[in-house]
Amino acid sequence: MNIARTAMLIAFMTALFMAVGFLIGGRGGMMIALLVAAAMNFFSYWNSDKMVLRMYGAREVDAHSAPEYYGIVRDLARNANLPMPRVYILDSAQPNAFATGRNPENAAVAASVGLLNALTYEEVAGVMAHELAHIQNRDTLTMTLTATLAGAISMLGNFAFFFGGNRDNNNPLGGIGMLVAMIVALIAAMLVQMAISRTREYSADRRGAEICGNPMALASALQKIAGAAHVVHNNAAERNPATAHMFIINPLSGERMDNLFSTHPNTDNRIRALVALAQEMGAGGSGGAGVGRSASTAAPGPATSGRRARSVPTTGFGRGPDEPPKGPWS
Numbered sequence: 001m002n003i004a005r006t007a008m009l010i011a012f013m014t015a016l017f018m019a020v021g022f023l024i025g026g027r028g029g030m031m032i033a034l035l036v037a038a039a040m041n042f043f044s045y046w047n048s049d050k051m052v053l054r055m056y057g058a059r060e061v062d063a064h065s066a067p068e069y070y071g072i073v074r075d076l077a078r079n080a081n082l083p084m085p086r087v088y089i090l091d092s093a094q095p096n097a098f099a100t101g102r103n104p105e106n107a108a109v110a111a112s113v114g115l116l117n118a119l120t121y122e123e124v125a126g127v128m129a130h131e132l133a134h135i136q137n138r139d140t141l142t143m144t145l146t147a148t149l150a151g152a153i154s155m156l157g158n159f160a161f162f163f164g165g166n167r168d169n170n171n172p173l174g175g176i177g178m179l180v181a182m183i184v185a186l187i188a189a190m191l192v193q194m195a196i197s198r199t200r201e202y203s204a205d206r207r208g209a210e211i212c213g214n215p216m217a218l219a220s221a222l223q224k225i226a227g228a229a230h231v232v233h234n235n236a237a238e239r240n241p242a243t244a245h246m247f248i249i250n251p252l253s254g255e256r257m258d259n260l261f262s263t264h265p266n267t268d269n270r271i272r273a274l275v276a277l278a279q280e281m282g283a284g285g286s287g288g289a290g291v292g293r294s295a296s297t298a299a300p301g302p303a304t305s306g307r308r309a310r311s312v313p314t315t316g317f318g319r320g321p322d323e324p325p326k327g328p329w330s
Helices: 003-055 067-079 113-118 121-136 139-163 174-212 215-229 235-239 241-246 267-281
Strands: 059-061 086-090 097-101 107-112
Touching (some): 003 241, 097 139, 107 121, 121 174, 139 174, 174 267, 215 267, 235 241
Parallel strands (some): 086 107
C-alpha cells in the first residue's frame, strides 16, 4: 500500500474517531478527539510496533538463542533484499505469526511457539516469507496504525454504551441515537480492517511464495494454521481484537461479536491462488520469480542427512551440537 493510500486511510480513521467524539460530547468532544487522534497518530508512528509486541508478550531472539528460526528469517530477508528485521517468539500455543514496524529498516517479525511446534521447516519458511512480504510491501505501518485507531474507536464505543444515557452530555442525537451511531462507527472500523486485510493478504501470499520459492509450503502452512486457530485460543488476541488483522490467519475464536466480520479472506481461496502460482512456477514451486533460494528455504523433498540435522525443540530454540534431534524439524 503506497504512501498516498496510507495517508487517506489514516485521515479516514481520524475523521471517524472525531465523529465518535462529536457523538459523545458534541463539538467539544470532537475537538478533544481530534487532539487525541493527532497524538495517537504521532505516537503510533514511532511506537506502534513496540506496543503490539509488548501486548503479546513477545520475546526477542537471535542467532544464539534460536538459531534455526533466526536463520530462516535471515536467509529469507537476504532473498528479498530486505534489512534483517528483529525476530520475536510469542508464548502462545496457537500457531500464528505477524509482522510490524513503520518501515523495512525498523521492522519485526513474530512467530508463536505453537507455529514453530506444528509446522515443518519449509512451512515455517513460507510463513515468515509471507510476513517479510508485508514488510517489503510496506503494509506494516498501515496495519499497526489501523489497529491502534480501531482499538481506540472500540474503546470509545464501550464508553458510549456505559454513559450514552447521561442527560448531561452534549451529544446532538440523544442517548439512543448516539448508541446507534456508535454501532455504525464500530462496524465502519471493522469494515476498514476487512478491506485492508483482504487486499494485502493475497499480495503477501504471492510475494511470500516468490521469496521462499515454494508456494505449496505456504499453502500447507495456511491449511494447518487455519485448522488450529479456532480450536486453540489466543487469549491476548481475544483481549485485543483490533489487532486481529495483523496475523497471517485470524486469531479470534469467533465466540465474540468482534468476529462478526472476518478480517481475512477465505483460506481455501488463498490456498487455491497459491496452487495456481505453484503451477505457474513449475514443479510445485521449485523456482521462484528470479528470487534466490538458500538451503533453509528449499522446496520439500526427500530427507537428507543435512535435513535431519536441522531441528528445534518445542520451545522454538536451537539445540547444542551434541544433543539428539528433537522437535518437529527433526
